[in-house]
Amino acid sequence: xxxxxxxxxxxxxxxxxxxxxxxxxxxxxxxxxxxxxxxxxxxxxxxxxxxxxxxxxxxxxxxxxxxxxxxxxxxxxxxxxxxxxxxxxxxxxxxxxxxxxxxxxxxxxxxxxxxxxxxxxxxxxxxxxxxxxxxxxxxxxxxxxxxxxxxxxxxxxxxxxxxxxxxxxxxxxxxxxxxxxxxxxxxxxxxxxxxxxxxxxxxxxxxxxxxxxxxxxxxxxxxxxxxxxxxxxxxxxxxxxxxxxxxxxxxxxxxxxxxxxxxxxxxxxxxxxxxxxxxxxxxxxxxxxxxxxxxxxxxxxxxxxxxxxxxxxxxxxxxxxxxxxxxxxxxxxxxxxxxxxxxxxxxxxxxxxxxxxxxxxxxxxxxxxxxxxxxxxxxxxxxxxxxxxxxxxxxxxxxxxxxxxxxxxxxxxxxxxxxxxxxxxxxxxxxxxxxxxxxxxxxxxxxxxxxxxxxxxxxxxxxxxxxxxxxxxxxxxxxxxxxxxxxxxxxxxxxxxxxxxxxxxxxxxxxxxxxxxxxxxxxxxxxxxxxxxxxxxxxxxxxxxxxxxxxxxxxxxxx
RNA sequence: GCGUCCGUAGCUCAGCCUGGAUCAGAGCAUUUCCGUCCUAAGGAAAGGGUCGUAGGUUCAAAUCCUAUCGGACGCGCCA
Numbered sequence: 001x002x003x004x005x006x007x008x009x010x011x012x013x014x015x016x017x018x019x020x021x022x023x024x025x026x027x028x029x030x031x032x033x034x035x036x037x038x039x040x041x042x043x044x045x046x047x048x049x050x051x052x053x054x055x056x057x058x059x060x061x062x063x064x065x066x067x068x069x070x071x072x073x074x075x076x077x078x079x080x081x082x083x084x085x086x087x088x089x090x091x092x093x094x095x096x097x098x099x100x101x102x103x104x105x106x107x108x109x110x111x112x113x114x115x116x117x118x119x120x121x122x123x124x125x126x127x128x129x130x131x132x133x134x135x136x137x138x139x140x141x142x143x144x145x146x147x148x149x150x151x152x153x154x155x156x157x158x159x160x161x162x163x164x165x166x167x168x169x170x171x172x173x174x175x176x177x178x179x180x181x182x183x184x185x186x187x188x189x190x191x192x193x194x195x196x197x198x199x200x201x202x203x204x205x206x207x208x209x210x211x212x213x214x215x216x217x218x219x220x221x222x223x224x225x226x227x228x229x230x231x232x233x234x235x236x237x238x239x240x241x242x243x244x245x246x247x248x249x250x251x252x253x254x255x256x257x258x259x260x261x262x263x264x265x266x267x268x269x270x271x272x273x274x275x276x277x278x279x280x281x282x283x284x285x286x287x288x289x290x291x292x293x294x295x296x297x298x299x300x301x302x303x304x305x306x307x308x309x310x311x312x313x314x315x316x317x318x319x320x321x322x323x324x325x326x327x328x329x330x331x332x333x334x335x336x337x338x339x340x341x342x343x344x345x346x347x348x349x350x351x352x353x354x355x356x357x358x359x360x361x362x363x364x365x366x367x368x369x370x371x372x373x374x375x376x377x378x379x380x381x382x383x384x385x386x387x388x389x390x391x392x393x394x395x396x397x398x399x400x401x402x403x404x405x406x407x408x409x410x411x412x413x414x415x416x417x418x419x420x421x422x423x424x425x426x427x428x429x430x431x432x433x434x435x436x437x438x439x440x441x442x443x444x445x446x447x448x449x450x451x452x453x454x455x456x457x458x459x460x461x462x463x464x465x466x467x468x469x470x471x472x473x474x475x476x477x478x479x480x481x482x483x484x485x486x487x488x489x490x491x492x493x494x495x496x497x498x499x500x501x502x503x504x505x506x507x508x509x510x511x512x513x514x515x516x517x518x519x520x521x522x523x524x525x526x527x528x529x530x531x532x533x534x535x536x537x538x539x540x541x542x543x544x545x546x547x548x549x550x551x552x553x554x555x556x557x558x559x
Numbered sequence: 560g561c562g563u564c565c566g567u568a569g570c571u572c573a574g575c576c577u578g579g580a581u582c583a584g585a586g587c588a589u590u591u592c593c594g595u596c597c598u599a600a601g602g603a604a605a606g607g608g609u610c611g612u613a614g615g616u617u618c619a620a621a622u623c624c625u626a627u628c629g630g631a632c633g634c635g636c637c638a
Contacts, residue, residue: 156638302636309638442586449600457597520602
């Protein structure tokens with residue numbers, strides 16, 4: 001429909017297609033038509049007022065069948081498209097609706113979730129996980145071949161701390177019963193010990209005390225391959241992995257590859273050594289290696305010759321490119337790491353890796369609870385598992401109240417996913433129980449509910465009667481629904497382009513709203529336009545299902 | 560100090576990249592109405608905003624530019 005208008009205008013207004021595409025807009029109200037062309041741009045060339053130009057077009061343009069009428073209103077040329085033809089198009093859609101293949105033969109690697117071993121997943125982690133999963137689904141939907149990687153933080157000082165704590169205070173029974181809680185207890189206990197020895201007046205984060213030293217020693221032992229320490233590390237990884245899997249199962253998030261950061265220590269160091277030989281990096285007197293970026297030293301190897309955070313990332317990036325030859329790799333992490341990734345990309349480029357141009361960092365804002373940013377160190381966190389349990393319990397309650405056949409897990413998980421995805425990635429997210437447990441209005445359950453209602457109609461009707469369809473005299477709610485459905489493919493494409501699933505989340509809500517209005521004004525079964533409306537409901541259902549699929553939210557026929 | 564992000568109704572957020580039309584849109588909360596009818600996790604309606612502030616660019620600014628205030632964050636041989 002839009003392309004018909006664009007074609008028409010290229011001829012009439014003598015502008016290029018992409019120019020028109022840019023200017024053509026959707027008017028603020030449907031009284032002004034479905035598309036609108038503001039004539040300001042032409043007024044200079046034509047030496048006429050935009051009002052006059054619009055008037056001229058309105059009188060002279062010959063209309064193709066897809067367009068019902070055009071009107072000039074001030075400087076605007078308004079197009080009213082033929083709703084019957086649009087409706088016909090919408091009734092034809094199938095389960096592939098919205099798919100296209102701009103991504104054919106293109107490979108995308110997405111690095112997301114990436115929790116730290118030994119720490120539990122709390123609500124601060126859900127964003128990377130849910131966002132990354134959704135972005136992967138969107139890419140796949142558009143024909144890309146995407147690979148999801150979970151890059152586990154299995155090395156670093158927090159591991160050293162845990163090993164110390166594990167040796168001193170482990171409660172074996174507790175670890176068996178609830179590995180996540182026990183590891184958290186150990187971690188918090190260590191940190192409180194460490195903190196108790198901080199000297200007043202000095203920057204606490206930078207202080208090394210007896211406890212910090214112990215943790216560093218363990219880390220060194222681990223690097224040297226000490227058997228006993230390695231065993232503990234393995235135990236911690238296993239226990240921790242159990243906790244992660246539980247969450248991923250609930251969220252139905254899958255990865256193509258799960259790999260520990262520690263794997264890339266040697267690769268990273270080798271690259272640094274080579275760069276050093278080529279004079280691309282410099283050495284400090286004490287042996288630490290650095291690269292100078294904008295006059296600042298960025299260390300890529302410590303003085304004791306062990307790897308730093310960025311060393312692993314350098315190794316991992318190079319190895320991944322070797323393995324996947326990706327067209328794009330996206331890191332989905334907290335915005336606080338923006339500088340880190342900018343530096344990583346610069347370093348790779350300087351070291352001669354041209355694929356560095358294919359790397360993208362998708363930063364997202366912090367999830368806050370009250371005014372606090374969640375810190376594992378203090379232990380005052382809300383576990384992701386608990387959040388999910390609570391929303392699922394609420395869903396269960398609601399289902400029981402209604403005596404229907406809903407799936408509490410799908411509803412509860414859907415509520416959380418929707419809550420996370422409806423905000424643009426760059427925005428900070430304010431987590432509150434009130435919002436998480438609100439199943440009305442702009443929420444996941446509202447949308448799932450619309451789907452269930454639609455299913456219910458179709459179930460009751462039994463079968464479609466495709467032969468007897470007449471499309472005429474559509475009412476406003478039918479037109480709105482048709483138009484909304486028709487928008488879907490465009491929305492998917494912009495969500496992909498902008499790496500922003502909230503576009504689809506908002507769309508799902510708008511679509512559901514359009515359906516619910518239709519539902520109230522237009523009875524389906526027994527009505528004289530039953531056959532048409534039934535097919536419309538079916539198209540709605542197909543579209544909503546696809547939209548929710550892209551968000552990782554499941555639908556059900558009853559709830 | 561340098562840098563990044565955010566500031567739109569009481570609260571949570573769309574819209575800003577790619578400036579346009581009458582009242583700047585939703586949801587929650589508040590007030591009112593809708594149940595013999597496909598699931599009321601629904602629908603209809605009301606109140607509520609000088610789009611942080613001040614300049615500028617433009618025929619036109621929530622949207623672009625500059626400055627400024629407020630908030631979050633980054634600048635470590637932590638990850």
